[in-house]
């Protein structure tokens with residue numbers, strides 16, 4: 001590792017672009033003095049231990065710069081300087097309070113300290129080691145959710161609830177402190193970790209499903225992609241450092257989108273795609289932000305790239321259908337929406353979306369059948385009942401309309 005994202009990004013933010021491979025002109029004297037050197041052994045790269053020494057040596061001037069260096073020196077020194085936890089919290093610090101950053105460091109440190117004493121007791125196999133991490137997370141009062149309502153790590157920490165990616169981040173952080181060869185791996189809208197070492201040990205561990213060990217085939221079958229997308233590097237790859245950074249920015253973008261900041265989200269999705277040009281979810285999400293801003297051409301372009309990256313996922317088609325419908329292209333819209341239902345026959349959203357467009361097109365019978373199917377697939381989603389209520393209201397069945405409306409309201413329609 002020659003550059004650590006949070007250090008270089010924060011130094012650049014304060015001091016402007018400079019070549020960090022030699023040193024950092026912290027006192028703006030125009031020269032790199034001895035203490036400001038990064039590559040102290042002069043081998044052309046800055047090793048982790050050289051960054052560590054640099055940080056320790058320059059604690060005062062770095063603290064004076066402010067920003068994330070203060071968080072690091074106040075809360076983060078239990079972790080190696082190239083820990084992903086710093087990068088993760090650095091990215092989120094734009095949207096998180098100091099208390100949230102501090103709590104995040106403290107909670108992960110608790111997990112680390114829980115695992116540590118076991119490791120000296122005997123030799124643990126790789127599987128046992130990751131199981132220790134899982135158990136430590138449970139013992140540290142984390143609950144694991146399939147999908148937490150809020151995507152930021154700092155916010156997951158605040159409610160002691162981790163989902164697939166945030167739980168994986170904790171595992172990766174702990175693994176990094178012990179130099180275990182553990183990687184982040186993705187399937188569509190899902191993350192888990194993989195142990196892969198040079199002796200040939202390789203297995204996946206899925207924290208969102210109680211620490212289950214699943215083979216790659218499990219993900220291919222259950223997440224609607226094919227071995228082609230594995231070979232082309234879209235899914236199931238061990239994440240590189242850049243790819244890992246991309247997931248941090250993706251979460252921040254999702255949160256910005258949730259808060260209605262579409263332009264901020266797009267700007268973050270641009271960073272994500274800069275780190276990883278094969279990030280299916282980033283194109284889908286950037287397309288949705290573009291759609292909401294009325295940038296229909298950009299939205300269509302994003303969904304088309306997503307479609308090429310992952311042609312057996314339904315989202316690209318369904319979303320293209322929405323855009324075409326809004327543009328008044330009925331036939332194209334219906335073709336895309338039908339294709340979306342073909343690829344996404346087990347996903348309520350594929351039916352909901354087509355149902356809504358059919359409703360607008362006054363095809364009430366087909367709309368009702370789509371909403372029925374959506375309710376069947378996802379009985380806790382109010383949108384299906386709301387759709388049914390609309391159809392029944394328009395077609396004069398006020399009793400059914402009232403019943404479905406009540407159900408939708410009970411489940412929180414309008415959220």
Ligand SMILES: [Ca+2]
Nearest residue numbers: 025029031033
């Ligand atoms: Ca200087």
Ligand SMILES: [Ca+2]
Nearest residue numbers: 039043045047
């Ligand atoms: Ca060096």
